[in-house]
Amino acid sequence: MPRSSTPKRAEETPISGGAPEVDNGVAIPLATVSFPPTPTQPVEDDVLARAQAGDHQAFAELYARHKRRIYSLCLRMVNNVAEAEDLTQEAFLQLHRKIATFRGDSAFSTWLHRLAVNVVLMHLRKKGLALTSLDEAMEPTHDEGPGRSFGTPDLMLSGSIDRLALERAVADLPAGYRLIFVLHDIEGYEHNEIAAMLDCSIGNSKSQLHKARLKLRDALRTSQRREGQG
């Protein structure tokens, strides 16, 4: 099923210095990324221009257009409805403060998305959750080491994965793994971008993503076995 509401990052346009940072005094390094160009949408441009000029109705329209995507991002990252709503609110408040600084170097949706990611990461840092869980995620554990047996072919996942089962499994991941998996595999950020955002090494980002996928595989196989028995 092709993703349609917002293009994958790989389909979007270059970011060149105009990417947002959260407005809380702590700068999050933002990596420069390159994407092939995407045609702009005149209607979106008009609404955006009006919102940048202070038109509240236009800003409300931007909210209506982007709320689902931003809320979805927040909810996937924190796995808590109330927190996700608070973070969506904070992201749009940040947007309102910073919208005049958007220069159009990237697609607006990319810029807003990065702003929302930064809001969520800052929230997680304040809670101490991300760093704790990232550290935990990097600790080798007896059941996750490379020497582990990963099962036999008869326990392979069937060719397609049920979307809801995957959503559930992602939601059940420990926070650190979930963060990396959502950012990389769902939202399309590259390891160098994630490493910059989380202030960790590219190797750590890769390693955590790998462990996250292994955990998901276990969860999905368990789920498929249960369904097979039911």
Place this chain on the structure above:
Amino acid sequence: MTEEAKKMSCEEFQAQLADLIGSGVDVSNHPHLKSCPTCRALLADLETIAEAARQLLPIEEQPKEDLWDRIESAIREEEEEGPDATK
């Protein structure tokens, strides 16, 4: 890849997977996989998971209807307090 890669243990192969998957390298041709159904299954599963994740759309749930009211109210409050209020 060579005789050395063929002799690679599952542990050694799996230790490389974090780097290999998504790197653009065609891992499916790795010599170790030719003789190892366990690692073939693992690779297929991890690639299936990554592909399924790429296809996920934003969740269908929407934020509560009153969220916009909260945002609008916070915006008004900030505007009344002036630009220094957010610093």
